[in-house]
Amino acid sequence: MNLKHLISGKTINNLSKINGKSISYNPKKLSTIAAARSPPLYSLSSGQSSAFLRNRKPIFPFIRYIHSTQETKLSYTGVEAKLVSSDSEEEEDGTVNEFLSRFVWIMRGKLSDAYRDCNKETIDGMLLIIVGKVVEEMEKGGIQQMLDSAVAMPSQDFSEDLWRTVWEVSNMVLEDMEKARKKEKVKQFLQSEEVKEMCRFASEVGIHGDLLRELRFKWAIEKMEENDFYRSLERLRDEEQPKDGKTFDEQAVVAEDEQRVVSLPKRKGKLKYKIYGLDLSDPKWAEVADKIHEREAMVWPQEPKSLSGKCKLVMEKILSLKQEDDPSQILAEWIELLQPSRVDWISLLDRLEQQNPDIHLKVAELVLSEKSFQADIPDYRKLIDAYAKENRIEDAERILKMMVENGVMPDILTTTVLVHMYSKVGNLDRAKEAFESLRSYGFQPDMKLYNSMIMGYVNAGQPKLAESLMREMETRDIKPSEEIYMALLRSYAHSCDVIGAGRIAITMQFAGFQPTMESCSLLVEAYGQAGDSDQARSNFNNMIKLGHKPDDKCTASMIAAYEKKNLLDKALDLLLQLEKDGFEPGIATYTVLVDWLGKLQLVDEAEQLLGKIADLGEVPPLKVHVSLCDMYSRAGFERKALQALGVLEAKKDELGPHEFERTIHALIAGGFVKDARRIHGLMEARGFTASQQLNFALSVSQTHGPRRPTMG
Numbered sequence: 001m002n003l004k005h006l007i008s009g010k011t012i013n014n015l016s017k018i019n020g021k022s023i024s025y026n027p028k029k030l031s032t033i034a035a036a037r038s039p040p041l042y043s044l045s046s047g048q049s050s051a052f053l054r055n056r057k058p059i060f061p062f063i064r065y066i067h068s069t070q071e072t073k074l075s076y077t078g079v080e081a082k083l084v085s086s087d088s089e090e091e092e093d094g095t096v097n098e099f100l101s102r103f104v105w106i107m108r109g110k111l112s113d114a115y116r117d118c119n120k121e122t123i124d125g126m127l128l129i130i131v132g133k134v135v136e137e138m139e140k141g142g143i144q145q146m147l148d149s150a151v152a153m154p155s156q157d158f159s160e161d162l163w164r165t166v167w168e169v170s171n172m173v174l175e176d177m178e179k180a181r182k183k184e185k186v187k188q189f190l191q192s193e194e195v196k197e198m199c200r201f202a203s204e205v206g207i208h209g210d211l212l213r214e215l216r217f218k219w220a221i222e223k224m225e226e227n228d229f230y231r232s233l234e235r236l237r238d239e240e241q242p243k244d245g246k247t248f249d250e251q252a253v254v255a256e257d258e259q260r261v262v263s264l265p266k267r268k269g270k271l272k273y274k275i276y277g278l279d280l281s282d283p284k285w286a287e288v289a290d291k292i293h294e295r296e297a298m299v300w301p302q303e304p305k306s307l308s309g310k311c312k313l314v315m316e317k318i319l320s321l322k323q324e325d326d327p328s329q330i331l332a333e334w335i336e337l338l339q340p341s342r343v344d345w346i347s348l349l350d351r352l353e354q355q356n357p358d359i360h361l362k363v364a365e366l367v368l369s370e371k372s373f374q375a376d377i378p379d380y381r382k383l384i385d386a387y388a389k390e391n392r393i394e395d396a397e398r399i400l401k402m403m404v405e406n407g408v409m410p411d412i413l414t415t416t417v418l419v420h421m422y423s424k425v426g427n428l429d430r431a432k433e434a435f436e437s438l439r440s441y442g443f444q445p446d447m448k449l450y451n452s453m454i455m456g457y458v459n460a461g462q463p464k465l466a467e468s469l470m471r472e473m474e475t476r477d478i479k480p481s482e483e484i485y486m487a488l489l490r491s492y493a494h495s496c497d498v499i500g501a502g503r504i505a506i507t508m509q510f511a512g513f514q515p516t517m518e519s520c521s522l523l524v525e526a527y528g529q530a531g532d533s534d535q536a537r538s539n540f541n542n543m544i545k546l547g548h549k550p551d552d553k554c555t556a557s558m559i560a561a562y563e564k565k566n567l568l569d570k571a572l573d574l575l576l577q578l579e580k581d582g583f584e585p586g587i588a589t590y591t592v593l594v595d596w597l598g599k600l601q602l603v604d605e606a607e608q609l610l611g612k613i614a615d616l617g618e619v620p621p622l623k624v625h626v627s628l629c630d631m632y633s634r635a636g637f638e639r640k641a642l643q644a645l646g647v648l649e650a651k652k653d654e655l656g657p658h659e660f661e662r663t664i665h666a667l668i669a670g671g672f673v674k675d676a677r678r679i680h681g682l683m684e685a686r687g688f689t690a691s692q693q694l695n696f697a698l699s700v701s702q703t704h705g706p707r708r709p710t711m712g
Contacts, residue, residue, distance in 0.1 A: 102173040104131060110165060130166065182224070189220040189227075304347040311337040319351060323358040328366060335370070345373045361386055361395075368402065375406070381414040388421035396421060412443050419449060423456030431456045447478055454484055463491035463500060482513050489519060493526035498535070501526040515546055521554040528561030533570075536561040550578065552586030559589060563596045571596075587618045594624055598631030606631060622651055626659050633670030641667075645675060649682070657688040664694060673701040 104127055111123050118126075189195060199216050207215065307315055314334045321327050338344060345367055352360040364383055368375045380403040387396035400418070403410065410418070415434050422431035435453050438445065445453070450473050457466035467488055470480050485508045492500035501523055508519065520543035527536035540558050543550065550558075555578065562571040575585065585593075590613050597606040606627075613620055625647045632641035648655065648663060655663075660683040667676035680698060683690065690698075 098177060099170075099173055100131065100134075102176060103134070103169055106169045106172060107166075110169070134166065134170075185224050186217070186220050189223045190216065192220070192223060195219045195223060304344045305338060305340070307338070315348070318348070318363070319355050321356065321359045323362075325359070327359060327363050331363065331366060335372070340372055342372065342374050345370070365399065368399075375408075377403075377408055377411050377414065380408060381411075381417060384414065384421075385417045388417055388424075391425060393421065393425055393427070412438060412441055415441075416449060420452045423452040423459075426456065426459050428456050428460045428462075444476070447473075447481075450478065451481065451484060455487060458487045458491045461491065461495065463488050463495065463497070466491070467500070467504070479511065482508075485511070485513060486518065489522050493522040493529075496526060496529040498526045498530045498532065515543070517543070517548040517551070517554075520546070520548060521551075521557060524554055524561070525557040528557050528564070531561075531564045533561040533565050533567060550583065552588045555583065555585070556588035556592045559592045559596075563592060568596070568600075585612070587613055587616055587621070590616075591621055591624055591627075595627040598627040601631065601635055603631060603635055603637070622648075622654055622659070625651075626655075626662060629663055630666040633666040633672060636670060638672075641670060641672065642675070645672075645679075649679075652682050652686070655686070657683070660686075660688060661691060661694050664690075665697060668697050668701050676701065 107130060108123060108127060111118075111126050115123065115126075195216060198219050199212065202212055202215060311334070314330060314337060317330055318327065318334060321330070334340075334348075340348075349360065349364055349367065352363055361383065364386075367373050368379060368383070373379075380399060384396045384399050384403075387393075387399065400410065400414075403414075415438050418434040419431055419438070422428070422434060431453060435445070435449075438449070450469060454466045454469050457463065457469070470484060470488065473480050485504060489501055489504045489508075492498075492504060505515070505519060505523060509515070520539060523539040524536050524543070527533075527539060536558060540550065540554070543554070555575075558574065559571050562568070562574075575589075579585075590609050594606050594609045594613075597609065610620070610624075610628075613624070625644050629641060629644035629648060632644055645663070645667070648659075660679065664676045664679050664683070667673070667679065676698065680690065680694075
């Protein structure tokens with residue numbers, strides 16, 4: 001296409017009106033005019049040209065946009081879009097005129113930023129050269145050809161970074177023109193009959209105002225996209241086969257690779273680098289660079305020595321050591337051969353940690369005493385933390401002792417590791433000591449440290465001290481986690497402290513945590529163990545209202561609450577009501593019922609429930625065997641009582657003081673005095689002390705002598 005058909009003389013003259021002067025367009029004179037006004041553009045300095053290297057997006061769509069505008073124009077009537085041929089010179093001139101006008105406006109700003117010292121006339125000369133080059137490339141065959149040739153063979157007039165700026169600005173202009181074109185298209189679709197009909201229907205159903213306006217634009221855009229989709233299908237059908245035998249996807253990949261081409265601008269002569277007014281080509285900066293390299297040598301890690309020959313064989317032996325092996329001798333041989341520095345030791349430990357973690361900690365502990373290793377606080381702390389994670393408290397304390405003996409005092413991070421370790425294993429005294437040590441340093445505990453200390457108090461059965469720490473967190477605007485609240489609630493519930501449990505439950509709700517199945521069950525358990533069956537039932541009903549379905553454990557807690565008051569009728573009514581709602585009792589509920597019926601000497605009913613437990617395929621818990629021994633002993637069933645007692649003796653390590661006392665009392669009441677004394681001996685062997693009531697019962701049984709029932 002000839003240039004005079006693409007760009008009219010009027011367009012060039014309009015673009016050339018710079019400084020209020022009209023300059024006629026003549027491509028041959030452009031370089032002469034610019035040479036008199038500005039330095040060559042290929043001499044851009046590093047700092048000045050860096051502004052041209054942002055958002056490098058080539059203008060591939062430009063020639064397609066120009067061609068599509070020349071060939072077709074959309075005229076929308078209703079839903080359909082008709083193609084109208086438009087090859088008039090005015091439209092061609094208007095499209096290119098808009099592109100070049102936008103291009104010059106943006107390019108002027110970029111040149112002004114890069115050349116702040118240049119006056120307006122110099123900038124104008126640069127603009128003339130750039131626009132002239134763009135027009136020249138368009139005259140040769142279009143922007144696409146200009147792009148391809150620019151990537152392969154950069155212009156001798158412009159540097160590569162300047163060309164990329166031209167592409168960037170061109171792409172920006174095309175995007176703005178495309179947005180404007182789409183805006184005009186949407187305006188046409190807003191007036192389509194189908195969109196108007198949809199708006200009328202929306203008004204009839206009560207949609208007005210901003211919502212109707214948004215829907216109208218949404219429907220217009222959808223119609224425009226639908227129309228563009230069908231037009232693209234028609235265009236694909238009419239397009240020729242891909243050239244050079246490549247598919248469209250392959251061509252797109254090649255184009256994407258071309259977009260990513262980045263190269264430094266080509267320069268001539270001696271380089272002078274200027275950054276923020278500093279002339280870095282001055283000799284004084286060489287001295288600065290030498291000093292920087294000296295400092296880097298002090299802080300930059302050295303490379304470990306390369307291993308070869310016998311030293312390499314010894315290294316392989318170290319890596320193949322087993323956990324029970326003693327690595328001291330082979331390490332001494334390795335030290336003699338290599339004469340290692342700290343970086344060599346670190347390399348060895350890293351390889352051991354990856355390839356042989358079983359021997360890693362043992363070697364790491366030996367390395368601490370080596371002078372060439374230069375052990376510091378992080379080395380001791382890392383080993384203490386590794387032992388703490390494996391719950392090897394004695395080993396961790398040994399490293400701590402070694403650390404202090406070598407004159408290295410624990411820092412805040414090491415003390416934090418100790419708090420976590422002692423809290424985890426339940427050594428509350430040492431945890432408190434480490435925690436207070438941190439405070440003496442002025443260190444404010446964080447969320448993890450509070451959590452560890454609170455869990456330490458909870459595990460030690462001291463929920464009140466744990467709650468005081470939680471209140472301290474709240475005063476420091478550290479929000480306790482749900483895990484902390486639940487741990488405190490469990491501790492209060494298991495210790496039958498209904499006041500504390502209720503206080504934590506209310507605090508949780510104020511903190512934004514809604515009641516869960518577990519929290520409601522814990523409240524039922526707390527009130528049940530405290531003997532307040534009414535409050536337990538109130539919380540049980542509240543749980544159901546919240547939408548939580550009672551499980552076997554929660555139901556067992558509710559039945560246990562009725563057991564303490566001996567309200568068997570209410571317990572049975574509750575079970576019948578739950579069974580109507582689909583509840584099926586599990587082993588926890590059956591265990592409570594067996595114990596209750598055993599205390600009432602309802603042997604047949606209790607044995608029926610034992611059959612239910614067997615049907616579940618579950619192993620009866622220890623509490624069931626304690627209940628059976630109590631029931632059969634008091635009922636006088638000797639054989640069954642001794643069978644249950646045999647099971648308890650086999651599991652004597654699992655019995656607590658309460659289970660021992662209940663079993664001994666039951667044996668004495670049933671006349672099994674000799675067996676009661678034997679169980680009392682097992683109780684003392686476990687370190688449990690009998691209560692005064694039990695000692696009195698044993699002494700009375702010795703006076704009256706044994707009585708052996710003959711039933712069962």
